[in-house]
Structure formats: C-alpha cells, structure tokens
Amino acid sequence: MANISASQVKELREKTSVGMMDAKKALVAADGDFDKAIAFLREKGIAKAAKKDGNVAANGLAQVAVHNNDAAIVEINSETDFVSTNDTFNDLVDMVTDVIAIKKPNSMEGALALPTPKGTINDAIIETTQITGEKVSLRRFEVVNKDDNQNFGFYLHNGGLIAALVVVEGADEATAKDVAMHVAATNPEFLDKDQISSDRLAEEKERLTQEALKEGKPANIVEKMVDGRMHKYLAEICLVDQPFVKDPDQTVGQYVASKNGTIKSFVRYEVGEGIEKVAKSFEDEVRSQLK
The missing domain is CATH 3.30.479.20 (Elongation factor Ts, dimerisation domain)
Structure with missing residues (x-):
C-alpha cells in the first residue's frame, strides 16, 4: 500500500472539494494514483446521489x-x-x-x-x-x-x-x-389577454354574469358590472394590465409604452x-x- 502524504490529500481536496477523510480514503483505495482516486470519488458520488433520488429537494x-x-x-x-x-x-x-x-x-x-x-x-x-x-x-x-x-x-x-x-x-x-x-x-x-384561452375567458365571464344576476340587478346593469369585473380579473392575471408596482396610477403596459417600448415575453x-415540501424542524x- 502506498504511503499517502498530507500534501497529496491537500492536493486532491483542492481538485475535488471533498472532505479530508474522503480524500485520504480515495487515495488509499487508488494506491496513491490521483486519476484513480478522482474516479473513485466520482463513483462514490454517483452511488450517494442514487441513494438520495427519493429525497425531496424543494x-x-x-x-x-x-x-x-x-x-x-x-x-x-x-x-x-x-x-x-x-x-x-x-x-x-x-x-x-x-x-x-x-x-x-x-x-x-x-x-x-x-x-x-x-x-x-x-x-x-x-x-x-x-x-x-x-x-x-x-x-x-x-x-x-x-x-x-x-x-x-x-x-x-x-x-x-x-x-x-x-x-x-x-x-x-x-x-x-x-x-x-x-x-x-x-x-x-399571462403577458396579455391574447394568451388566455377563449374557453377560460368564457367560463370566467359566465361565472361573473351568474354572480351579478344573483344580486338581483337588471340585465343592462349586469352587463356593465360584468365588463368591469372582467377588467379587474384581467388586471390580476395579465402583466400588461396590472397596476405598475412603482406607479399604480398606470398599468405595466402603459409604463413601458411611455418608454417607447412593448413587452415581448417574461x-x-x-x-x-x-x-410538496416535507416539514422539518430546525433541529432536524x-x-x-x-x-
């Protein structure tokens, strides 16, 4: 068995970032051969990673x-x-x-x-x-x-x-x-209304319509109420229609337009x-x- 020096362990640690004991074990197993020691550590790492495949990383x-x-x-x-x-x-x-x-x-x-x-x-x-x-x-x-x-x-x-x-x-x-x-x-x-499916828009409009009708409002008032609530709904889910966080008096779309631009994607x-996260105490x- 090769005599493993502290300088060899230090060099392998610097190359691989593993702990001192792992570096020494790898060098011992590889009989002092650096390439074989690195391969040993990689195989050990693969095995360790495989054991953790079922763990939740959130x-x-x-x-x-x-x-x-x-x-x-x-x-x-x-x-x-x-x-x-x-x-x-x-x-x-x-x-x-x-x-x-x-x-x-x-x-x-x-x-x-x-x-x-x-x-x-x-x-x-x-x-x-x-x-x-x-x-x-x-x-x-x-x-x-x-x-x-x-x-x-x-x-x-x-x-x-x-x-x-x-x-x-x-x-x-x-x-x-x-x-x-x-x-x-x-x-x-969504970026804007055009990215929302017609089915989703129709379902939301129908839900808001039924909600307004249950309030006992006449048909012409219901239509205006639904239009207003649809606008509020779009402002919640569409980027360009949301009130800009740094200036809520304008939408995000209006802010970018004021800079001569348009938003293409996000x-x-x-x-x-x-x-689904696993609850774990600080002590654990x-x-x-x-x-």
Missing part, C-alpha cells in the same frame, strides 16, 4: 445569465436552505446557468450532458451532492432569445428565491429590469413552487448536516 436557488442575445433562467434545488446558501452550491448554480445560456440546450437530457470544467453538468451536480450530503437537482430551465432591437431585464429576489427574466422591444434595459421586478412581485399568469421562477436540519 429549497435551492434560481439564477439568470445573459450572453449577448441569449439568456437562461435556471432553478437548481437542494433539500435544505442550509445548502442553498453554501458557496459550493452557489458556484454550481452560477456555472450551470452560464453554460446553459451559452450552449442553449433544448432538453433536460441535453442540458445535463453539457461539458463543464467538472465533466458534464450532471457530473458537477453529483459532485455537489457528494460535498453537501444532500440531493441536488437541476429542476428546470428556459433559454430565451432576443433580437438586436430588444433588451433583457432580470431581477433576483432574496438572492434567487424568485427570479424573473423579461424581454422588451424599443425600451431600454432599465425599463426591462423594472418590469422584471414587477413580475417577481406580482406573479402574473419568465418567472419561484424556488420550490409546486413541490442541523442534525442532517452533521451526518
């Missing part, structure tokens, strides 16, 4: 990266918010978002296979799982493109618990960022939305980090 971060006319918005999850504030996890999120924005994959499988300084994105996720001791996963991403006469604007709330990415045409980046902040705050469902990610979270 914390994490969302991030946005912009490269010329391409941008990406990404959500990467962890099991606890302890890990989501860890430098290793943050570095992974930044790196993955950059690579996706540059390479523009069109599927999750394609994204996970993209090359990075740490192998593929999937390899980097496995390594982070090994280092943090938690399930880490790339949950979703979207690549957004713009034309030369358009601008991106993005906003991260609470360091990335909510991320919003907006494209505007005609208006400047500052305007686009203002809209992204609004999107992060209000969570609109994407909003809120970390963990739609994931601390204990899980000590395992």
Whole structure:
C-alpha cells in the first residue's frame, strides 16, 4: 500500500472539494494514483446521489445569465436552505446557468450532458451532492432569445428565491429590469389577454354574469358590472394590465409604452413552487448536516 502524504490529500481536496477523510480514503483505495482516486470519488458520488433520488429537494436557488442575445433562467434545488446558501452550491448554480445560456440546450437530457470544467453538468451536480450530503437537482430551465432591437431585464429576489427574466422591444434595459421586478412581485399568469384561452375567458365571464344576476340587478346593469369585473380579473392575471408596482396610477403596459417600448415575453421562477415540501424542524436540519 502506498504511503499517502498530507500534501497529496491537500492536493486532491483542492481538485475535488471533498472532505479530508474522503480524500485520504480515495487515495488509499487508488494506491496513491490521483486519476484513480478522482474516479473513485466520482463513483462514490454517483452511488450517494442514487441513494438520495427519493429525497425531496424543494429549497435551492434560481439564477439568470445573459450572453449577448441569449439568456437562461435556471432553478437548481437542494433539500435544505442550509445548502442553498453554501458557496459550493452557489458556484454550481452560477456555472450551470452560464453554460446553459451559452450552449442553449433544448432538453433536460441535453442540458445535463453539457461539458463543464467538472465533466458534464450532471457530473458537477453529483459532485455537489457528494460535498453537501444532500440531493441536488437541476429542476428546470428556459433559454430565451432576443433580437438586436430588444433588451433583457432580470431581477433576483432574496438572492434567487424568485427570479424573473423579461424581454422588451424599443425600451431600454432599465425599463426591462423594472418590469422584471414587477413580475417577481406580482406573479402574473399571462403577458396579455391574447394568451388566455377563449374557453377560460368564457367560463370566467359566465361565472361573473351568474354572480351579478344573483344580486338581483337588471340585465343592462349586469352587463356593465360584468365588463368591469372582467377588467379587474384581467388586471390580476395579465402583466400588461396590472397596476405598475412603482406607479399604480398606470398599468405595466402603459409604463413601458411611455418608454417607447412593448413587452415581448417574461419568465418567472419561484424556488420550490409546486413541490410538496416535507416539514422539518430546525433541529432536524442541523442534525442532517452533521451526518
């Protein structure tokens, strides 16, 4: 068996970011061969990640990266918010978002296979799982493109618990960022009325009509009431019709128009939305980090 020195352990730790004992065990198992030790750690990481496949990862971060006319918005999850504030996890999120924005994959499988300084994105996720001791996963991403006469604007709330990415045409980046902040705050469902299905509009109009009729109003009054309530409904779910958070006296659409622009698209990610979370006490979270 090779005699493993402290300097070898230190070098392997610097290359892989694993703990001291894991680095030493890998070098012992590889008889001092660095390449074999790294392969050993990777196999160990894959096995560890596989064991955690059933764990719920509902914390994490969302991030946005912009490269010329391409941008990406990404959500990467962890099991606890302890890990989501860890430098290793943050570095992974930044790196993955950059690579996706540059390479523009069109599927999750394609994204996970993209090359990075740490192998593929999937390899980097496995390594982070090994280092943090938690399930880490790339949950979703979207690549957004713009034309030369358009601008991106993005906003991260609470360091990335909510991320919003907006494209505007005609208006400047500052305007686009203002809209992204609004999107992060209000969570609109649609850009405008044209994106809502006719069935949904018809169902909502019928519901409001029946509601008004039950109030005993005459038909001509009911029609006006329904028109007013439909306008309020659209203002709740359509970005361009919402009162602008920085100036509620105008809609978001009016604000952007005042800057000689129009909104072309938006994407909003809120970390963990739609994931059924497992209740865990603060004590349990601390204990899980000590395992």
